[in-house]
Amino acid sequence: MATQECPCGHLGDPRKPCTCHPGRVAKYLSRLSGPLLDRIDIHVEVPSLGFEQLSRSGQAETSARVRERVQKARAVQDGRFASKSRSASAHCNAQMSPKQMRQHCRLDNASQEMLRLAVDRLGLSARAYDRILKVARTVADLDGKESIQARHLSEAIQYRTLDRRGRAGA
Template identity: 50%
Template sequence: MEVTPVAFSELSSRSQGEPSEVIRERVIKAREIQAERYKSVEGIFVNAQMSSKQLREICRISNVGENLLKRAMEKLNLSARAYDRILKVSRTIADLAGNADIQPEHLAEAIHYRSLDREGWAG
């Protein structure tokens, strides 16, 4: 996956990032979304706990998303387990964004996290 370089102006900017209170509210809202989603499923409270069957039902993606994930799987030589984890993480990213559907940008972010994980975050 190709990542574009960050401009120096962004790196050296003095602007503040998203305040912790705003992030906290998004996380609370995402947890509420997940609690509602799994309210009728015993023992499951968050996306990370989904079974493979639930994953196929809950984490539907568009053709664009499928192609993106397919290319990432091939290029990064990822396993079926990694595929499932990427879908679960992308579902959570969509929940944090307040989106009912997983968008390609949510998949791209989850794939990016997975590629960082494979590199051990140190490169």
């Protein structure tokens, strides 16, 4: 799903200023927020690029390399959920039950505090909280780590851009 962040479409655009009244932006975002945003795992801002940036090739990771990383993380998840009973079985982190989350998404004290602060500050729902934990589990899998570390969690929190914007009133 893709959306602009404000009626004129330039909020956060480094090349063109947003001309919307702040009140209108808040109203615009509030129509998106809540239950809908809660059901989306990852929010990412994609700023508009100039021609020079678009036409520059090289440096970027190839799709084949990305595919390799994704397959590795998938294999980890297959192993995690394979032995469990068929009935309540999940195939990937997104499908974890509350019980599986307690088992596989343990946080150390520092990370727990970080998440508590984020929930407070962003006014996150229980559903968004669960999504952050599951995404953090996947970030840790991509990093080849058994346990979720602070940097995995903070990356997952970063992916709640629209919750953050809505809260800040943009």
